Amino acid sequence: MAVLAMLSVQGAWYLLAAQAIGPFGWRMQAVLLTVCGVNAAASGLLAWWLGRRAARRLERVRRTIERIQHADYHERLNAGARDEIGAVVESVNALVESAATRERRIMESALSDPLTGLPNRALLADRIRHMVTVSQRAHTAFSIALLDLDRFKVVNDTLGHATGDMLLKEVARRLRSTVRDSDTVARLGGDEFVLLMAGGVEAAREVTRRVIETMKVPLRHGEQLIDIGISIGIALFPDHGQDDVTLLRHADSAMYRAKRSRSGERVFDGDGGEVQRSYLSLLGEMRAALEGGQFELDYQPKLALRTGLIAGLEGLVRWNHPARGRVPPSEFIPFAEQTGFMREITRWVVERGARFSRTLAAAGLDLTVSVNVSALDIQNPDFAREVLGLLRATPIDPKRLCLEITESGVVSESEAAMKNLRAIARLGMKLSVDDFGTGYATLKQLQQLPVNELKIDRSFVTGIHRNRGNLTIVRSTIELGKQLGLKVVAEGVETVEELRCLARLGCDEVQGYYLSKPMREADVVGWVEMRHALYASSRETYFAMLTEKR
Numbered sequence: 001m002a003v004l005a006m007l008s009v010q011g012a013w014y015l016l017a018a019q020a021i022g023p024f025g026w027r028m029q030a031v032l033l034t035v036c037g038v039n040a041a042a043s044g045l046l047a048w049w050l051g052r053r054a055a056r057r058l059e060r061v062r063r064t065i066e067r068i069q070h071a072d073y074h075e076r077l078n079a080g081a082r083d084e085i086g087a088v089v090e091s092v093n094a095l096v097e098s099a100a101t102r103e104r105r106i107m108e109s110a111l112s113d114p115l116t117g118l119p120n121r122a123l124l125a126d127r128i129r130h131m132v133t134v135s136q137r138a139h140t141a142f143s144i145a146l147l148d149l150d151r152f153k154v155v156n157d158t159l160g161h162a163t164g165d166m167l168l169k170e171v172a173r174r175l176r177s178t179v180r181d182s183d184t185v186a187r188l189g190g191d192e193f194v195l196l197m198a199g200g201v202e203a204a205r206e207v208t209r210r211v212i213e214t215m216k217v218p219l220r221h222g223e224q225l226i227d228i229g230i231s232i233g234i235a236l237f238p239d240h241g242q243d244d245v246t247l248l249r250h251a252d253s254a255m256y257r258a259k260r261s262r263s264g265e266r267v268f269d270g271d272g273g274e275v276q277r278s279y280l281s282l283l284g285e286m287r288a289a290l291e292g293g294q295f296e297l298d299y300q301p302k303l304a305l306r307t308g309l310i311a312g313l314e315g316l317v318r319w320n321h322p323a324r325g326r327v328p329p330s331e332f333i334p335f336a337e338q339t340g341f342m343r344e345i346t347r348w349v350v351e352r353g354a355r356f357s358r359t360l361a362a363a364g365l366d367l368t369v370s371v372n373v374s375a376l377d378i379q380n381p382d383f384a385r386e387v388l389g390l391l392r393a394t395p396i397d398p399k400r401l402c403l404e405i406t407e408s409g410v411v412s413e414s415e416a417a418m419k420n421l422r423a424i425a426r427l428g429m430k431l432s433v434d435d436f437g438t439g440y441a442t443l444k445q446l447q448q449l450p451v452n453e454l455k456i457d458r459s460f461v462t463g464i465h466r467n468r469g470n471l472t473i474v475r476s477t478i479e480l481g482k483q484l485g486l487k488v489v490a491e492g493v494e495t496v497e498e499l500r501c502l503a504r505l506g507c508d509e510v511q512g513y514y515l516s517k518p519m520r521e522a523d524v525v526g527w528v529e530m531r532h533a534l535y536a537s538s539r540e541t542y543f544a545m546l547t548e549k550r
Helices: 002-020 023-069 084-111 121-138 152-159 161-178 201-215 244-261 272-291 329-339 342-362 383-393 407-411 415-427 443-448 468-484 496-505 521-537 539-546
Strands: 142-150 184-189 192-198 219-221 224-226 229-237 265-267 295-304 310-321 325-327 368-372 401-406 430-436 453-456 487-491 509-511
Touching: 084 121, 121 142, 121 184, 121 192, 121 229, 121 244, 142 161, 142 201, 142 244, 152 161, 161 184, 161 192, 161 201, 161 219, 192 201, 201 229, 201 265, 229 244, 244 265, 244 329, 272 310, 272 342, 295 342, 295 368, 295 521, 310 329, 310 342, 310 509, 310 521, 329 342, 342 368, 342 383, 342 401, 342 521, 368 430, 383 415, 407 430, 415 430, 443 468, 453 468, 468 487, 468 496, 521 539
Parallel strands: 229 265, 310 368, 368 401, 401 430, 430 453, 453 487, 487 509
Antiparallel strands: 142 192, 142 229, 184 192, 219 224, 295 310, 295 509, 310 325
């Protein structure tokens, strides 16, 4: 435009000159006027085009800013010329990128679990709804598997929340590495995870079987091995629900049944909701049952293989429900542990066992009474003091009482647990490691614990005479017990072949249905006295009775 203006000025000077030189000058004047007109028109057109171009660029900037206000961050502007408007465009692009990044982080935070990075409940629900839509159109099936960790509360309470978080992250890692690329792994919260899988029940079970196998490998924490137990419930679309809420509820119900039966996995079968409500009702009735005398201890005798005499009794808690009948511990103990009511039950069990020990002593029977305590009990800082109070209230020789603690409880020991165990041992009470072989206790841990007895888990005793693997495990356990100076007891003996095999291996004591089922407290003294009387009158007859096939 500056050039055109210059030409216009020059044209004016030529016009004045043309007027001074006559007729020829007028022709020149006409030409110059035409040139000036063209220049003026070109200048106007150029100014209009440049203004229009700038307006269009500014309009695009305005529309982009409007989209930012509506959380639309997809479009980026072309800066074009490196001028003032170009600088504004670059600034707007930077603003869009920053807003998009911030929005993405907010969405990720809202839809993912901050600890594991897995999709959370909200994103899972959205994906389930999407799967419902797709499956309805294609007439296909999919499944939801809800996973819950066993004894996670014990890990959290004994080893701390940092270890619990580490365990959750490791579970998330194993799940991601085990499932198919098309599957979704999500965390609902706490120790609950969900798998969303295409396909029917067989496809789901194939995945969950791999998950269960993966979780069998214990997690190493320092010198400790943490056993990762898991229970899984499966619900199928469309058979078990048409929406995310129903499917998750039914998967949760199936998971509770798997946990109760310790089967590892369970598919929803239609009555799980009623079963879960029944369990919740049981929890609400436990306190009234304890106060109303509905709980009792049944006793299963333990036989000393060296002498053939009854050496002790294990007290097993039972619930005589007025409407449900005899409720086995597998149905209420896990829920008592989860609700914190286990502490009340343990106090009652120890007190009842101590009282019965006095009854046995009064009858002239020198028998040890064993009672089970939860892994949660030994984490209670007041546990040893409470046991001492119970012994003072029911004066007995502490050596007549033995506390059985599962191996998983020993593995997850804390400083509080060690203090409790040592204090109880100083009282003179015996301590037994129950279900030995299932919790990965190390030799170093056994050496440090003030225990007197190892109880071999029934899973290794069953069929020991024909299972070389079980035979090797039991033989090694008995040898380990001898090296550590511990008594070894085998539980779950149901056949004479198992009894004879354990006797040959040098096991100290046995218990199981072959010897006797658990019996009522009122029947124990008479049963033991009859056995001892038969032993005193004819050992040959007594041992023939012990070793006869049934």
